[in-house]
Amino acid sequence: EVQLLESGGGLVQPGGSLRLSCTASGVTFSNYAMNWVRQLPGKGLEWVSGISDTGDTTYYADSLRGRFIIARDNSKNTLFLQMNSLRAEDTAMYFCVQTRSGGVSDGFAVWGQGTMVAVSS
């Protein structure tokens, strides 16, 4: 069974940084593109960023490009999201998601349980 386990969330002050991690098990991690999706409290789902299976290509929501950086280490089955210059409106549950295939633009087949990020002074 495929499992995704996020970590790294927490409380951070505005302007601060956090690095989220997502470790995959039960899957050949390097075969799949990965994404981050967030959900603001009580709100819907928002795609944040995606990365190809090899890590060569990355994609971002326009509003987040420049502040967030997605990366992966296929040797450690781990996905990362470096979040800089955090704002109150970045407060959300962040989900790590594995796609159906090597393409970022495919169905989000497996979801982690999420890690909460709270930006507040």
Add this chain to the structure above:
Amino acid sequence: DIQMTQSPSSLSASVGDRVTITCRASQNIDTYLNWYQQKAGKAPKFLIHAASTLQRGVPSRFSGSGSGTDFTLTISSLEPEDFATYYCQQTTRLPLTFGGGTKVE
């Protein structure tokens, strides 16, 4: 960006009811449309791919249809475990976008 509009935003239903949720895209997305189910406090679950293909393990009471700009998710006979929020998502073009959700209560 492609806007995804779901309706209704919420609906009240009873066990055994037939439930239909609609999703409309702001432009043609062919059949690049997925459906997800999210229960309170849980991560979303992938239900339907490419507008109508059920994922493995999803009960056959769920079905999806549509192409172009108009799509539907149908639950033929609502079960207690189906009370949840449902989201559509387009994957034809980045940024990948979700509908606002439909809460079935």
